[in-house]
Amino acid sequence: MNTFLSTLPAVPINSYIALSAVLFCIGALGVMIRRNIIIMLMCIELMLNSVNLLLTAFSSFKNDADGQVFVFFVMAVAAAEVAVGLGIIVMIYRNTFSIDIDRLSELKN
Amino acid sequence: MSTLLFYIFSLLTIVSAIGVVVSKTPINSILSLIATFFFISCHYILLNAQFLGIVNMIVYAGAIMVLFLFTIMLLNLNKDSEPQHNNFVKVSAVIASGMLLIVLLSAFKDTININHNTLAVVHTNQVGLLQNLGTVLFTKFLVPFEISSVLFIAGVVGAVVLGKKEIGE
Amino acid sequence: MNSIILLSLLTVINLFAGFSKNKNLSFILSFIGIAASAILLGILWNGNDVTNILAPNFINHMLSFDNTTIVFGVLLCVNASLIVLLLHSHEEPMDIPAAEFLTLVLTMLVGALCMVSYTNLTMLFLGLEILSISAYILAGAKKRDYRSNEAALKYYLMGAFTTGVFLFGVALIYGATGSFDVTEIAKYAALPNPQSIYYVGIILLMIAFAFKIAAAPFHFWTPDVYTGAPTLVTALMSTLIKTAAIVAFYRLFNTCFAGATNWSMILMIMAAITMFIGNVTAIVQTNVKRMLAYSSIAHSGYLLFALFALGNNSGASLLVYMAGYTFASILAFAGIIVVQHNMHSNDLNAFNGLGKRNPILAVCITIAMLSLAGIPPLAGFFGKFYIFTNALKADYVAISLWAVLMSCVGVYYYLRIVINMFFKSAEPDAKEFILPASYQIVMGICLCLVVLLGVAPGILSGLI
Numbered sequence: 257m258n259t260f261l262s263t264l265p266a267v268p269i270n271s272y273i274a275l276s277a278v279l280f281c282i283g284a285l286g287v288m289i290r291r292n293i294i295i296m297l298m299c300i301e302l303m304l305n306s307v308n309l310l311l312t313a314f315s316s317f318k319n320d321a322d323g324q325v326f327v328f329f330v331m332a333v334a335a336a337e338v339a340v341g342l343g344i345i346v347m348i349y350r351n352t353f354s355i356d357i358d359r360l361s362e363l364k365n
Numbered sequence: 366m367s368t369l370l371f372y373i374f375s376l377l378t379i380v381s382a383i384g385v386v387v388s389k390t391p392i393n394s395i396l397s398l399i400a401t402f403f404f405i406s407c408h409y410i411l412l413n414a415q416f417l418g419i420v421n422m423i424v425y426a427g428a429i430m431v432l433f434l435f436t437i438m439l440l441n442l443n444k445d446s447e448p449q450h451n452n453f454v455k456v457s458a459v460i461a462s463g464m465l466l467i468v469l470l471s472a473f474k475d476t477i478n479i480n481h482n483t484l485a486v487v488h489t490n491q492v493g494l495l496q497n498l499g500t501v502l503f504t505k506f507l508v509p510f511e512i513s514s515v516l517f518i519a520g521v522v523g524a525v526v527l528g529k530k531e532i533g534e
Numbered sequence: 535m536n537s538i539i540l541l542s543l544l545t546v547i548n549l550f551a552g553f554s555k556n557k558n559l560s561f562i563l564s565f566i567g568i569a570a571s572a573i574l575l576g577i578l579w580n581g582n583d584v585t586n587i588l589a590p591n592f593i594n595h596m597l598s599f600d601n602t603t604i605v606f607g608v609l610l611c612v613n614a615s616l617i618v619l620l621l622h623s624h625e626e627p628m629d630i631p632a633a634e635f636l637t638l639v640l641t642m643l644v645g646a647l648c649m650v651s652y653t654n655l656t657m658l659f660l661g662l663e664i665l666s667i668s669a670y671i672l673a674g675a676k677k678r679d680y681r682s683n684e685a686a687l688k689y690y691l692m693g694a695f696t697t698g699v700f701l702f703g704v705a706l707i708y709g710a711t712g713s714f715d716v717t718e719i720a721k722y723a724a725l726p727n728p729q730s731i732y733y734v735g736i737i738l739l740m741i742a743f744a745f746k747i748a749a750a751p752f753h754f755w756t757p758d759v760y761t762g763a764p765t766l767v768t769a770l771m772s773t774l775i776k777t778a779a780i781v782a783f784y785r786l787f788n789t790c791f792a793g794a795t796n797w798s799m800i801l802m803i804m805a806a807i808t809m810f811i812g813n814v815t816a817i818v819q820t821n822v823k824r825m826l827a828y829s830s831i832a833h834s835g836y837l838l839f840a841l842f843a844l845g846n847n848s849g850a851s852l853l854v855y856m857a858g859y860t861f862a863s864i865l866a867f868a869g870i871i872v873v874q875h876n877m878h879s880n881d882l883n884a885f886n887g888l889g890k891r892n893p894i895l896a897v898c899i900t901i902a903m904l905s906l907a908g909i910p911p912l913a914g915f916f917g918k919f920y921i922f923t924n925a926l927k928a929d930y931v932a933i934s935l936w937a938v939l940m941s942c943v944g945v946y947y948y949l950r951i952v953i954n955m956f957f958k959s960a961e962p963d964a965k966e967f968i969l970p971a972s973y974q975i976v977m978g979i980c981l982c983l984v985v986l987l988g989v990a991p992g993i994l995s996g997l998i
Contacts, residue, residue: 267371267411273473273709273731275375275408279382279401280702281466286386287695288458294391294437296691298398301429302382303698307705308421309405312493314709316412321492321501323708324417326656328502330701331424332513333663336520337694338429340667342436343527344674344690348683349440350530472734508535508596509656512648515542516664519641522549523671526630527686 272313279306293348297341304334370411378404391437395430402426414493535597537571537607538647545640552633560633561622564640565615571643572611575604595715596654602849602998603651606781609853610650613774613860614643616976617766620868623970625875626766629677642668642770646778650785655704655714658782662700662746665778666693669771673763685762692755696745703738706731719790736797739786746779749834750808760827765874768823769867772830773860780837784852787841801842802933808835809940816947822870823880825947826863829906832944833859836921836937843925850995851920857994858905858913858987865902865980868973869895876967885951887960892967896955898977905984907948908941913987920995 279302286299308327315323381404384397402425409418436442491497502510544567551560578599599607618639621632628635641664648661670693674686708714710732711722722728741752748756760768791797812832819825840852870880872895877884889896905914918941925934969977987994 267368269709270473271371271375272408272412274470275378276702276705277466277469277473278379280698281462281469282379282382282386283698284465284695285458285462287691288462289455290386292391293687293691294433294442295385295394297694298385298391298394298433300691300694300698301398301425302385302401303695304701305402305405305425307698307701308417309408310702310705311708312409312412312414312417314705314712315492316414318712319492320712321497322505322714323705324414324493324498325502325506326659326704326708326714327417328420328498329506329509329513329656329660331420333516333660333697335424335429336516336667337663337697338432339520340523340527340670341690341694342432343524344670344683344686345436346440347527347674347677348687349442351678351680351683469734472730505595506656509654509660512538512542512644512657512660512664515545515641515644516660516667518545518549519638519664519668519671522634522637522641523667526634527671527674527677 269313269317273310276306276310276313279303279309293345297338297345301334301338304330367411371408374404374407374411378408391433391442395433395437399426399430402430409493412493416493416495416498535599537574537611538597538644540571540574541567541640541644541647545637545644548633548637548640552631557632558622560636561618564618564636567640568611568615568618568643571647572608572615575599575607575611575647578604596657597648597651598653599651602853605853605994605997606650606777606856607647609857609860610643610646610774610777613777613864614639614770616864616979617770617774619972619976620766620769620864620871623972625970625973626764626871628675628764628766629679630675635672635675638668638672639770642672642774646774649778649782652782652785653716655707655716655719658786659701659704661778662782663697665775666697666746669693669767669775672767672770673759675767676764679764681762682764683762685759688755689759689763692745692759696742699738699745700742703735703742706735706738710735716786716789723791733796736791737800740797740800743779743783744804747776747783747834747837748831749804749838750811750831751804753808753811753831753834756831757824757827760830761821761824761880765823765867765871765880768827769864772826772867773863776830776834776837777856777860780834780840780852780856784841784848788844788848798842798844801838802930805835805838805842806933806936808832808838809937810835813940813943813947817943819947820882821880822882822885822951825882826866826870829944829948830863832940833906835940836918839921839925839930839933839937843928843930845924845928847920847924847995849998851917851924853998854913854920854987854991854995855917858917858984861980861983861987862902862905862912862914865898865977865984866906868977868980869899869902872967872969872973882950882954883958885954886958887955889956891960891965892969895967895969895977898981899955900952901981901984903948903951905988907945909945911988913984913991916988916991920991 283299283303283306287296290296308330311323311327378401381397381400385394388394388397402421406418406421409421548560548563551563618636621635645661645664648657652658652661670686670690673689674682676682707719710729711719713719744752809832812828812835816825816828819828840848873884874880905912908914908918922934922937
């Protein structure tokens with residue numbers, strides 16, 4: 257793999273930043289326009305992944321392992337967060353039999 | 366050729382990411398998201414971060430997405446009954462995130478012009494290899510590694526107490 | 535570090551203590567553990583780090599315990615132990631077992647301690663997430679209560695979104711500086727002409743922190759979450775989480791970005807809007823919990839003063855302010871829990887005639903409200919006094935005047951509760967509330983501290 261890749265010219269870092277920014281904005285857009293909570297959670301995962309890509313790109317270009325180690329922590333946190341989030345969804349579903357965000361507007365005055 | 370591969374993977378990533386946002390049912394969203402993760406893993410391999418590429422598939426596509434699928438199957442949520450936001454909300458959301466994108470991109474336009482010596486580093490560096498990452502993780506990042514166990518305790522306790530059925534329910 | 539290790543071990547032990555027949559066991563364990571960790575923090579005073587289990591190098595790159603950290607760490611421990619005491623009397627029943635609740639409070643404390651002592655953005659991120667994940671769960675602690683569910687979900691979605699924004703900021707700062715270490719970042723920040731991604735990174739971090747401390751324009755989740763969550767958890771959110779987040783924010787700006795002054799303008803505008811929205815919206819609320827939520831937003835505005843008017847005394851003024859705010863808030867929330875338990879309502883009218891029925895409780899709530907409003911000679915006054923004096927020293931005259939004006943607006947809605955308690959008559963069949971022993975202890979401690987810090991604020995401000 258190394259020999260294969262080392263023959264190739266690489267892409268500039270700006271392209272990776274742009275790609276991550278686009279993915280991040282798609283994720284943010286998804287959180288704003290969808291009302292299904294599960295899909296909203298997935299869009300948040302997408303945002304975290306764009307961050308991971310950005311960190312890896314920087315780490316690779318700077319020849320510094322810290323960024324890639326940070327990605328591990330992001331993955332760990334994402335896993336824990338999703339577990340809790342799905343727990344909350346199950347809890348709500350038990351009470352309301354729905355996961356539509358707008359039915360949950362009891363608190364609005 | 367690497368540039369070509371980059372653009373192909375980027376295109377596929379963005380298309381499948383849009384698929385996550387626009388698909389009607391949660392199952393389709395999940396499948397698109399798995400595709401997105403796969404293409405992001407391809408990017409990792411292109412960046413010579415091979416271990417991350419594999420871990421990304423194992424953790425995200427293998428564990429997190431299965432968790433999502435389980436929830437959807439258990440609660441039988443895969444119905445297309447999601448009421449839609451009115452168009453005003455949608456348009457303003459699109460405008461908001463479009464502006465965010467423009468701001469981000471314009472800020473990045475004048476970034477780092479890395480010369481070709483640095484570019485060559487990407488394909489020859491060894492930072493993404495397992496041995497190197499492991500060394501850094503267990504020396505420099507030992508404390509965060511240990512502290513993340515507290516995070517998992519919180520996550521486990523949360524998932525159990527919230528998901529558990531109470532007596533009499 | 536030892537205190538963090540102790541608390542982490544205690545989270546696991548506490549879960550096993552839940553199996554015990556003795557229901558008090560997990561309370562005793564948590565309380566002793568928190569007290570011991572406060573002591574372990576205290577012995578590090580002036581750098582007396584005698585016992586490091588791990589090789590110190592690994593820790594020093596990640597956590598450092600200077601005097602500022604230690605004082606805030608002890609404040610967080612006291613804060614958490616007061617909440618543990620309040621939980622003990624079951625005045626507000628939860629749907630999750632006490633051992634699990636306490637475990638989550640302990641994990642929250644671990645996260646908060648990481649956030650006040652980090653020297654590496656990795657630790658900041660992990661601390662923030664440990665704190666937030668525990669808070670999402672606790673917000674849903676009344677599982678069968680629909681409003682608590684909703685609060686948990688809203689808090690979770692906002693928090694997870696914020697995590698994304700925060701991480702993008704961290705990634706950009708890493709891209710610009712090549713390190714997660716705050717000293718390395720500070721070195722980069724001192725260079726002329728930083729890259730633009732660095733600035734974008736700072737802005738994204740600022741947005742993330744504004745979400746966490748509920749500063750406008752990122753405050754909109756706060757009223758719903760604070761009202762829906764169990765009152766005890768609301769007390770935790772508005773004291774412990776706010777302290778941890780503002781101190782983390784302060785550390786970040788004080789060490790890393792002190793060189794770049796571009797952001798102080800943004801923070802100033804944010805503070806002005808936050809104070810306005812918090813104070814003015816609180817006036818029209820009739821639900822006391824919701825009113826305190828807006829009041830908590832307003833207090834975030836005052837706290838931002840310590841950040842944009844950064845100076846030598848910022849840490850001390852932040853400490854005095856946070857201590858006064860924490861104890862007054864816990865006092866107020868304890869009072870609200872008692873009223874809510876007996877009247878089954880958080881409405882302003884539920885407080886009618888409390889002055890005749892329970893004069894002591896009414897006096898406690900009054901002192902808390904007066905301190906939150908900033909009436910001398912209570913702790914809240916000196917917090918505001920220090921913060922505004924610092925801002926005036928740094929020539930922020932207009933914003934300080936605005937803040938004083940907004941504080942005056944604040945006096946109105948804090949006094950509304952007092953008026954209801956003393957000058958309105960209750961329903962005739964109302965009977966006296968019984969205060970459980972743990973409430974008496976906590977309210978007594980908070981009352982003493984609020985008055986003591988008001989009479990002699992120098993004992994805190996002299997520390998750092």
